[in-house]
Amino acid sequence: MHTLDFEICLLTFLFSINLLFYLFLLFKKVNIFYYYKKGALTSKPYAFKNRSWELKSFETIDVLDSLGSNIKIDVRGDTIMRILPRSNININEEWITDKTRFSYDGLKSQRLQSPLLKNTINNFIEISWEKAFKEFYKNLPQQNFNVIKGNLAPYFFLKNKANKAILSNRIYSILGKLIDIEVVTILKELFNKLGTCNIVLGNDSNINIDWRSNYIxxxxxxxxxxxxxxxxxxxxxxxxxxxxxxxxxxxxxxxxxxxxxxxxxxxxxxxxxxxxxxxxxxxxxxxxxxxxxxxxxxxxxxxxxxxxxxxxxxxxxxxxxxxxxxxxxxxxxxxxxxNLFASEVGIYELGINKTFSLNESNYFIYNIGYDEKKLLLKKNCYIVYQGHHGDIGAESANLIFPSSTFIEKTSSFMNLEGKTQLTKFIFFPPGQAREDWTILKALSDFLDKNLYVYTNKLSLPYFNIKDIRKRFYYISSNLNLVESKNVVNLxxxxxxxxxxxxxxxxxxxxxxxxxxxNNFYFTNSITRASTIMGKCSNFIYKDKNLNF
Structure with missing residues (x-):
């Protein structure tokens, strides 16, 4: 009788330990199956798909949050099979989040593969890059040159129509969460050549970036x-x-x-x-x-x-x-x-901190990767969206430039500590999509042929990624410190x-x-396009609006 009581107590104790351990893993949200060395819990999306020796590995960083976790992406052909952590004791140790590990299917879903133009019945039609640049040029805010007075005189005007001037003060650009430092650098220089500095953030922040300690x-x-x-x-x-x-x-x-x-x-x-x-x-x-x-x-x-x-x-x-x-x-x-988003610290480092508030009409908005909420603008506003997913930003746009994700280009990001990190090129962008900086370079060449500028040419003097990095190293020496940081003046x-x-x-x-x-699994355009993240959200948050 005593032996039976002892066995019951022992089984109850072991059951309690396993239950507590399971609850610990449930709340931890990191690397659940790494606790089981024998494979008792395995990655379900990867299970029985491939042998490890059939995969090719690439080392890069994660940009889904501001930490910049070191990761290894295993691919077979043109398909990502799994994402694993790389050990870095100073950043992510040997862990990555479930969002980093399992959202890779969103990199292929709902992708923008060709330039799109919204027609009169609000449907998108495919167009060529040349026609897309012509639409960009044609819809720039214009006004008769002879009615502009005093300090409102524009910085440049149309070559073919000498009486038409471009209103540079009505040209804005809004930046999203996943923008790399190269894009911000080349965009800032292009806008300076156009006579405007209206590059704004989509987070409505009001940070004094004169002191670096205020944003890292x-x-x-x-x-x-x-x-x-x-x-x-x-x-x-x-x-x-x-x-x-x-x-x-x-x-x-x-x-x-x-x-x-x-x-x-x-x-x-x-x-x-x-x-x-x-x-x-x-x-x-x-x-x-x-x-x-x-x-x-x-x-x-x-x-x-x-x-x-x-x-x-x-x-x-x-x-x-x-x-x-x-x-x-x-x-x-x-x-x-x-800062919680991958692009924010790098944008602040380049001296950009304006917020977005437009109260008038007839604005030209160049939206680069901002997908958090629909832009509520007044009439006659023309929106150009440059991004990689058909998300909220693309829905409200009049013209779309398809670009690449972080695994389809070599780019720089600055994490929350102020350390510069580099992503690695793994795949080519799908269809006619191109790297962001090459789109801006081609756009500057096109505008240079069609706009007359008093002071200099609009064409940007960059021909590869090294040229752009030399430029932003000159703007901020902190960007030159890869995987290290400067001591900050407080x-x-x-x-x-x-x-x-x-x-x-x-x-x-x-x-x-x-x-x-409000939802850990839906924080950017990549995770919102992921079927796996949708299932996780449905399981945790009981979201009844999902179709899977």
Whole structure:
């Protein structure tokens, strides 16, 4: 009888251990089957498809988030069979997220393969590249030259129609999440030649990029594990950056790190103190030292404050930034800003930080990869979309230039730490799609033949990727540091200003911080085109609107 009771207790104990281990893997969102060395859990999309010796491997980086995980892509012919992590202790260690590992089928789905023009009945028809450039040129905002007065005189005008001038102040470009540094560099120079600097971001951020410390992760990712107190502000690492959440969990398990959050709190797989979600109450209490967690931060030997850069998308962003710098100075803690998208830090490094707000009509919008929401513009606005997927941006466009994804070109990105990373060319783009920088180069050559400029030629002097890199190395020496970073000069707020003397607190909004992502699996055009990501979303979020 006693033997039977012992066996029942043992089986119950083993079942409980397996159940807890399964729940741990479920919440971790990284490399579930890597815990089983014998293959008890395997990658379902890859299972029974190929032998490993039949595959050809390419080493590159992941651009689906701002971490820049090192990955290895195994291909057979023109098909991606699987994506595996490459070990890099300074960035992703030996892990990658499920989104990185399984969204590769989205690189082939819903691709734009030829230039498209929207006709009068709102249907897209295929056209040649030459006709696409002619449509671009024909729809530039124009006005009679003799009616333009004073400082509104344009920078250039049409060669064939001397009385028609191009209004360069009505030409805008909006940038998306997956844009590489080469494209931003060549686009900026083309727009400068056209007499405009209207290159804007789609994230509505209001960051002072004069100080580099305002837009990069000023500490090192490795140092997070040595922290003894961490404060998260409007940053949910489980959904926003799961691999960074992995380091926070390791810090808690190894050093019993105290972790608190201001913002929407979810299950972070470790104990986390919720300090509230209201911007006015939580931040002011923290600045005045009324919060008990302030004492923990003061006593800590290696404290950290991690802030999502999207906090500066708010209308009261300047007040929020003042409070954050005040808290940083008072507690003597560096602020670590976390940009969540692959292109953002590189764009800031090149000096671009305008936001998108158009209140008039007759604008010409050059949309490069912005797919987050439909552009709400007034009448007579002409939109040209340059991208690789038929997503939201392509739907609202009048003219489409098909381009390449990150595996179809050699390009540069800067991750959240400010480290330059390189992607590697693996496949040619499908159909008539071309690399982004070659499209802009060909467009500049076409415009140079049809537009007259007072000062210089419109044609860009770049013939290969090395020429473009020499240019952006000249713009910012930080871009020349591949897989390394410079020591950042930190912004110091004025010690003489107190909270009582500051008038900016009067405009701090009494609103809650909003979550950044509502769906971990649908964060860009590639993941939204992935069938596997759709099934994951349907399983986790119970989305009934999916057709599979």
């Amino acid at each position: 992760f000023n500490s090192n990712l490795v140092n997070l594990e040595a922290s003894d107190a961490i404060l998260l502000i409007n940053f949910n690492p489980e959904l926003d950056l799961p691999l960074l959440n992995n380091r926070l969990r390791k810090a808690y398990l190894e050093k019993f790190t105290k972790i608190a959050i201001i913002g929407e709190c979810t299950n972070l797989t470790y104990p986390c103190l919720n300090l509230g979600n209201n911007a006015e109450i939580s931040l002011i209490d923290l600045a005045k030292g009324k919060n008990n967690f302030c004492k923990i931060l003061k006593k800590a030997q290696n404290p950290k404050i991690l802030i999502s850069a999207t906090i500066l998308n708010r209308a009261d962003s300047q007040t929020v930034l003042f409070l954050l710098n005040y808290i940083s100075k008072k507690l003597d803690i560096k602020l670590d800003f976390i 912004f110091n707020c004025n010690n003489k200003i107190t909270l009582q003397e500051s008038h900016c607190l009067n405009i701090l909004l009494n609103t809650n911080f909003l979550p950044i992502f």
